[in-house]
Amino acid sequence: MKVVVIGGGIAGLSLGIFLQKSHIEVVVNERAAGTPGGGHAFLMHTDGLSVLKELVAGTGFKLPGKLVEKFSLKRPDGEEVQRLQLDAWQCIKRSDLTHFLYGLFDGEVKNGREFSHFLYENGKIIAAVFSNGEVEYGDIFVGADGGFSKVRQAVLGEVEFHPGKVKEIVGIAYNEKIAETYAGTFSKFQKNTDGLAFGMIPTSDIELVWFIQYDPSISELEDHSVEGLRLFCKKLLKKFPPIVQQVLDSNDFNKSYLWNTKDFDLLPAFHKDNVVVIGDAAHLALPFTSAGTTNAMVDAKTLAHCLSAASSYTEAFQEFYNLRAEEVLKHVHLGRALRNVFLRPQDQNDDDIPIPLIAGKTKEKDKVMDKPIELLYFTDPICSTCWIMQPLIRKLKLEYGIYLDIKYYMGGMLPSWELYTKGKIQNPGDAAEHWEEACACHDMPMDGDVWIEDPLQSSFPPSIAFKAAQMQDPDKALAFLRRIQEMVFLEKKNIIKWEHLEKAAFENGLDSARLLRDYQGAGKQLFEQDLELAKKMGVTGFPTLFFSDGSGQQVTLKGLQTYEMLEEIIHQMLPLAEKQVIDTDPKNLFCHFPTMTEKEFAVLSNLPKERAAMMLKELYDTGNISQFTSKNGIIYISKFDCIHCL
Ligand SMILES: Cc1cc2nc3c(=O)[nH]c(=O)nc-3n(C[C@H](O)[C@H](O)[C@H](O)COP(=O)(O)OP(=O)(O)OC[C@H]3O[C@@H](n4cnc5c(N)ncnc54)[C@H](O)[C@@H]3O)c2cc1C
Structure with missing residues (x-):
């Protein structure tokens, strides 16, 4: 079986890597001449990071991105309304992620190939044709060509885009001092009278990615030149604190762009015959969920799994839809709900402002099982x-x-x-x-x-x-x-x-x-x-x-x-x-309880005190735990990576 992937972005490359791992022949075709660059960055949470970790396992590669440890939400006048520590958030520049995926993919990426149309034989698609005249034959075709997918259009028809009613301007600013001061922090400034927010996250020691989200009914960009965009941003954020002005002043507006957010309803199918779509090509949510990249990678992993497990591609594609549709639909709805909250902040109590990535996840936690x-x-x-x-x-x-x-x-x-x-x-x-x-x-x-x-x-x-x-x-x-x-x-x-x-x-x-x-x-x-x-x-x-x-x-x-x-x-x-039955593997225990005294470890592992002390020493010597020593005893602190635990 030969799989032809169209689009060498996040979804396409991840799929290529997963298929290779399953020993399935794959060719990735990308419109861009080289590795696709692109300015902005992603926030990624546990689900996406665990897919990345799976991709990287055994390769010795280091995951790209910077850990984001704090979230701070302030009003433009400086009043802080939220401040919290984050767990397992990573900010990854889009270009770093694509370079990283290119590095992991051993197979062939054919660049400069913009998909044009399919070739049919006896009513069945047998090849993809690109604008440069080149042709790629295969058994299965995967459209991973983004939200405006031509592959989707060719096989599933036009979708009706719903305007997001919010616009976003993104950029990367170079300012060593601000990047250092705000390292590890996602800082957001948001008005509570109308829909306007500015956010920034350092992505390295010298640069920060920033965004403005705004309701175009407040003000609209008329002059689309580079200088026009700069002046528009300055005007929008005139009343925001000096740090925001400094970020804008450190930005190269040649590389910034305005993005009209949009989404579309869940498709009734992600496939037709031997063609399937994944990532943004299959489902597009508004950016408020910050989950597009994660979904693209989870799609890739799921489809690769379905293709290697099912007895036919029809069965694999159907199973892929069954596994993914409900989850991506949730994101479409969540994106719209968060957009509505954004547009009417005056209806929102300070305590209930949803936090990106975390919003939506808390709901599941609310379901408490009836306990006798x-x-x-x-x-x-x-x-x-x-x-x-x-x-x-x-x-x-x-x-x-x-x-x-x-x-x-x-x-x-x-x-x-x-x-x-x-x-x-x-x-x-x-x-x-x-x-x-x-x-x-x-x-x-x-x-x-x-x-x-x-x-x-x-x-x-x-x-x-x-x-x-x-x-x-x-x-x-x-x-x-x-x-x-x-x-x-x-x-x-x-x-x-x-x-x-x-x-x-x-x-x-x-x-x-x-x-x-x-x-x-x-x-x-x-x-x-x-x-x-x-x-x-x-x-x-x-x-x-x-x-x-x-x-x-x-x-x-x-x-x-x-x-x-x-x-x-x-x-x-x-x-x-x-x-x-307690799984007494120390890693499991420390994932349940990230700090333990010796007595606690002994009780939970069912070990005599001396044996527990020896095990803790071994864990300490091997760097799996750290410790705090007090006058009358020690507390041990987990350093285990607990994403796959519990
Ligand atoms: C401003 C902005 C901010 C975002 N922030 C976040 C965030 O914080 N967190 C997050 O998770 N997601 C975020 N997203 C969403 C995220 O970028 C996408 O969900 C993700 O990139 C989808 O991956 P994909 O591979 O499906 O599509 P893409 O990344 O768009 O990749 C599609 C690839 O296909 C190629 N291509 C397109 N057309 C053709 C063609 N005709 N022929 C051949 N190749 C083609 C493109 O060049 C590209 O390389 C953001 C998006 C935007 C625009």
Whole structure:
């Protein structure tokens, strides 16, 4: 079987590489004379990166692009409305990606071949003819020739393009100072009164890719000359901060261009007879989803797989459509939804502004499975018993998590030292002593010196911050809680201080600008509600665990527990509950829990302490984990690449 690919862009080249891997003969035909260049850059997230990693596996090639670690959204007046750390985002210049793919593709790319039409024999397509008169014969033809695909037009007919109602101007600016200052940050400035935004991301030490998205009803480009475009950009962004002006001033407008966004509805089929279309040729979404490149590569991978697995190309093409149509349709709809939000920012609350790439993915996370047992877990960030229970709670999640819906509440353990009247701990000095003793007994590192060096006066501020974090994302809030526990128990950080709370939020993907708003506002009310509930339910110590199964069975546990006790309650409520087998491969454990103490690792791996310590040392020596050493123990931090994990 010989496959003739038309279009040597992202989709075409990726397909060529995947087909070669499957030992299928392939020829790629590209209109451009050499490697297609093109100015702009892509943002790519996990799905696209994992395809790239698959392409590169075993070749020794380095992935192109720069990691983008932070996202900051500001208003033109400088007010920051979102600030968060990103995970696994990469910014890749289009030309770097195509060069990279050309480098990986061992086969033949025939340049200077602009597709003109097909040659038929007995009603079947047997060859592609190019404008330069050259002809390529083959068995299967793949149109990977972009959104305005001539191949699609030839076999599937005209599509109806829907205007995107938003225009985009893109460019690459050269400014070492700005590239250095903003390295790793996607900065966006967006108006909240009408549809106008400016974004920029450094793509190297000296250059930045930037874009303007605008609603043409605000203003429209009339003079299409290079100088006309420059003046238009300056006029549009006149009220934006000086940094934006500096980027525009460092830009070569000869290489910038205006892009009229458009999309088309999902096609009823991606193929006809022995011709199939992939990438933008098959589906075109508005740019707000930033997913076009990823979709092009996933298409290539899927089609290559279908072709090598199916018994005929008809079956392969049908399977390809079945596998891809639903996903790409989602992007078309999401692109339109995000466009509508962009055009009417005044309808949008600051907290709900969708973040590129992440928008749409969160929806899936919202689907919570119905779990038969509810566990209300009352805790406090500085509760030492809660910290000691961490290994058991983590194990419980892995072994019985499918049955348990755990809900976290803050109990307000330490309003202030004046109001703290429980037990033998009366002041920070007592707390220091207690932590040292508890650490010695239970093997979870705790450094009581924080109570001597920089004592916390209350546990309310970090509790409120946790509630504020929950408003954004319950999972990230838990990671945040874990981080502030590590800060206070191991790093002796006074987690009342906003600087620590902000750092923990940022490190765990929370929007720290929003967290501050909620910390000062609605987070306080949620915390008050938790306190009321705790009072109503008779919570007097921590942790307190309320198990219920929806049929009236309820069990309450107070304070330190054994794992057997927790298991017993689950079996009592759900006799048929089966313990899930934990994959104790350290990589898997660290992908679940990116930081672990020695005790946690031992408990989760079912290993004796000494053996666990040896394994952790090996992992450390081989560079798979790093560590933070505190006075009373170590915390190990994953360096594993977890994209394919879990
Ligand atoms: C301004 C802008 C910003 C974008 N930002 C992002 C982003 O941040 N993230 C993201 O994932 N996606 C982004 N995209 C979308 C992304 O560029 C496309 O989805 C992706 O390039 C699609 O890959 P493709 O291979 O299908 O098409 P293309 O990359 O367009 O490749 C098509 C290839 O076919 C060739 N060709 C065209 N016609 C013919 C012909 N008749 N004969 C032979 N060859 C032909 C072209 O020269 C080209 O090399 C952006 C697009 C634009 C325009």
